[in-house]
Amino acid sequence: MDFKEFLEKGKDLFLPNLSVDMVIIGYENNELKCLLLQIGDKWLLPGGFIFRTESVEEATLRILSERTGLVDPHFKFLAVFGNSNRKFTEEWKPFFKEQGVSWGEDAWFNDRFVTLSYYSLVDIDKTKPVLSDMDTGFAWFKMDALPEMWMDHRDIVHAAKNRLREDVQQEHLTYNLLPEEFTMPQLHQLHQTILGEELDRSRFQKKMLSLDIFERLPKLKKDTPGRNPYRYRIKRA
């Protein structure tokens, strides 16, 4: 579906005034990053709309899969962003006019939008971002160093960052950010990055292993000094 078709048929195909935005989070070089798309000189979250024929959850999974190429990605509801003046296109009009695309005041997506935001933890190396023909580029940005973003998308990313910090203490979901096989020092460093504080290595390791959700594999062969760590992966059922 190209942009023209999108403009014309969207009104009938999608639920109006409702969007889905994804904070797709990855981990690289000891830093949390999120996937952003470029439109004009600003960036925005990957997102989309809900077909009238699909559930919100199906839409979320579809949007996420379309954008990342992942088959069964992790995702979790984040929050509703529903300010009364929440509209994209006022801000976008100048940019699209340059591209020769325009639409009327009464276009379906020229209206206010309530967005349902989700966050998703992914393995960056397994993620192959796909551009739509609206965006001119994508990039993984450090979540601590975000570019100029459209609308309230920066707030959404911050909400995701804070939420991840809370969730990581309750749920075991951080392995989604790592390759299938990983080491305890890696997991340790990841948790420290998320929480922004030092965690005692010894106790972290004991606690993780006591959860009994990881299975130990043969040691990893490293080429740096120091003892080789065991590899682990999530136990299969």
Added chain:
Amino acid sequence: MDFKEFLEKGKDLFLPNLSVDMVIIGYENNELKCLLLQIGDKWLLPGGFIFRTESVEEATLRILSERTGLVDPHFKFLAVFGNSNRKFTEEWKPFFKEQGVSWGEDAWFNDRFVTLSYYSLVDIDKTKPVLSDMDTGFAWFKMDALPEMWMDHRDIVHAAKNRLREDVQQEHLTYNLLPEEFTMPQLHQLHQTILGEELDRSRFQKKMLSLDIFERLPKLKKDTPGRNPYRYRIKRA
């Protein structure tokens, strides 16, 4: 706004395909109860729609206040319910036809609705439920003994019950269910009811008091045997 006006003007006033449903929870006779409204022979959650001019949060607060008469009620986001076949009115048509009200296939609220659910903890004694002219009655139902409910509203109540059980361990919000002044034994019993398990009285009391969020008031005069408990209330800032 009566029902006829609601049918006619709703399309222009409200965001389409989007509703808000409230699980309003109270505590009475050592049991959790929630406020339900009656339409026909089934019950449903108090809810409403979002004016195009107001934020989602404003709508939630408005709907909650309108229905309960409370000025600054507690509320917290629960979940999105967004099944693709989520429509009320197919089920309601037979009932409203009896009442002499009818509407066309293309009426704005004959469509699919995504609902944003919230839960709210209230003091039943301070709550004065207000009926709209759609519902024929209201009642507080034990959350463990719900009546037949419209659509997926029973699922929403169950989600709220489960969520409250999680939240109570993290946040301090249960005082919203009690009068302004309460005793530790009352709070203790409330937590046991929410969690569905026994909590050691001694440790519960120590833990609560160590939070340093309650201030102790003179003892309560009881007319039952046993020592009189101290009264407490939330410390003011």
Added chain:
DNA sequence: CTAATTTGTGTCATTTTGCCACATTTAATA
């Protein structure tokens, strides 16, 4: 072969938790 580095695991003091005891206060009862 030695030094430096990384990882796995052990130890132990401190804190938190779970469980029970006991003293105090109050209405009911004899």
Added chain:
DNA sequence: TATTAAATGTGGCAAAATGACACAAATTAG
């Protein structure tokens, strides 16, 4: 009025979890 039963506040202690650190093992660099 004295006794009993019940409810409440608080203390104590063993067990478990936590935090901080120590040390041995494994590995590369020199």
